[in-house]
Amino acid sequence: MGKPLEGIRVLDLTWVLSGPYSTMILGDLGAEVIKIERPEVGDIGRGNGPHVNGVSTYFLSLNRGKKSVVLNLASPKGREIFLRLVKQADIVVSNYVPGTMEKLGIGYDVVKKHNPGIIYALCSGFGQNGPYKDKPAFDVIVQAMGGIISITGEPGRPPVRPGASLGDITAGLYMTIAILAALRERQVSGQGQMIDISMLDCQVALLENAFVRYLATGETPGPLGTRHPVFTPFQVFPTRDGYIAVATMGGAQDQWPVFCAIIGRTDIIDDKRFETGWLRSQNNDILEPILNEAMRQKTTSEWIHEFEAASVACGPVNTIDKVAADPQIRSRHMIVNVHHQAGGDFRIVNNPIKYSRTPCNVERASPGLGDDTEEVLKGLLTLSDREIAEMRKSGVI
């Protein structure tokens, strides 16, 4: 009953977020992830705060369960060692800026000669080709250029960035999918291949609905506060003591009459302007003040009680502390303890993939820089103590 990716070895040349998020998932699912880091500095994510007991919580969260091998890829010996590791690996992952791997002499053309079955996955801001390929990019740049910031925020107010690093994480998720499908294809063809993931492309894939609406109608979507572009009521309302999310079903099972009855506004059930979800969305300027006024009369928990009794989907707008303490999240074991060798015990987010036969809970913390250098080099390449000592002396490891 091994984990699904047991026996798969990943050479992880990633840093910061998009790449590490992808190899984090591969590791959670049982792959052996060997993170190859620069001497002394390592992944610059190690410098990202807040630090607790000397441990970067940023790095901890993304690099749990991985091994750390220090290797100077800019040295001829470091490159040689890397290419020997390639022979025993299934996957190489990198999110350095395009061209970096080639400069180090470990571009796909070189690597595949050493292992034609290798799956070689690259992630970058804009992809490996096109006019922007050499532009620097970070999460907020890609979120801005991809369109999501233009449709997030209150109408008439400045744009807002969604509160998660969607530029990086969406790309990390797509890269993981790409790698796993390529593994399956390799099983059929016996051959590896290169994968080219662009963070900007992935934003477009994330916003498929906004794009198809624009491409079909010519209308450019704008920000909607908490509303949905097509359904109403399907949004966050102010209550007497906070906020509540309510989402009614439309179409044949339209819950509008039930919703109106609960908020004590049966008088607007038959209002022609509010007859369908689509019309309610079109006439939201008139409708929203009416609904907000009604919703302000009771507390969030009073409303949840009433909407739940009528099977109308609803829920509180939780802050992060509330989510961490939520009974459902506890029951699903979504927060787990890990023990960091240097920094002690930490609580981090668990893997959300629940299998019936091969559970994949997060068990180990992140490695210290170079913690596994000797074990990996001796174990996989059968290097001697003397060779290890020489490489250490010359700064290769």
Next chain:
Amino acid sequence: MGKPLEGIRVLDLTWVLSGPYSTMILGDLGAEVIKIERPEVGDIGRGNGPHVNGVSTYFLSLNRGKKSVVLNLASPKGREIFLRLVKQADIVVSNYVPGTMEKLGIGYDVVKKHNPGIIYALCSGFGQNGPYKDKPAFDVIVQAMGGIISITGEPGRPPVRPGASLGDITAGLYMTIAILAALRERQVSGQGQMIDISMLDCQVALLENAFVRYLATGETPGPLGTRHPVFTPFQVFPTRDGYIAVATMGGAQDQWPVFCAIIGRTDIIDDKRFETGWLRSQNNDILEPILNEAMRQKTTSEWIHEFEAASVACGPVNTIDKVAADPQIRSRHMIVNVHHQAGGDFRIVNNPIKYSRTPCNVERASPGLGDDTEEVLKGLLTLSDREIAEMRKSGVI
């Protein structure tokens, strides 16, 4: 040079968004996706506007390339047909509310008896267990309860929903990863298994950084407008004619002096309050008005010219129409034409996974309801014309 998932057959019992997004990706990557829909109505997503030439653009975008088979699973004959299809399938996917599949007599325990190798993937708002498992959930509910809405928006203003259906789509991406890893495990063990994806769990996985910060420090994150919690400047600024995103590198390669020189404020380079990215984030209340004032002096394109010359990452805050016309998006073929049999030509978003050896471009539009019923039932189950006619007469198909 087949697509990576060629030869994999998916029985797709999904509707609306989270499930269809997952099977969309499986189909893009070459799997045969057989969407099983209720007679007459089908996936209720077919009713979601805007419609063009009678085609739901909402449904089109998510269901390109799939086959549609009409089957009444509530009838004994429909159930029998489904279980015969199971024997020839690799994957069953459903995002009906927990308990629905069991009520239809096609729960995992039944299905695996007909095909022990089946990978049976379920997605729901809160997962298959825990106190909330029977609660109804839609995207905005899960985004609210999972915490992202509490950290999206302007400080001191009402909460904002990110402009994409992250509750559904994040779960769809994780479900796809779960399925592909289970396929690999089956290759080793010969056995299938059940997958249980909760949209709420996936929100926690998406917000890993917010959670690890809270769990390590006890400080509850709040909304930050367009800012990053740890780095500054790393945000959207107002310009003379719009907005621009700028993201500087911090740490050892701190671009703060370069940034200050470009905006003509060399006087604040050595200000102790702004010495590091972390301090600038802490002292943002003082810093932001200074930077906003400077950034308002030039147009977005003037600033882009200047920041790019200094290798500072930057980009415009694009609306959806601008993204669709962007030269990089064009160069990456991220918008493609598909021909819908009934509605004519449409432009939709392409698959963002770019392979060197097995390209996976989107080629076909979405099916009409039941378009493939006869072909699939005759082809896979060798049913006769008479049997098909009888089932049609009795409302099974």
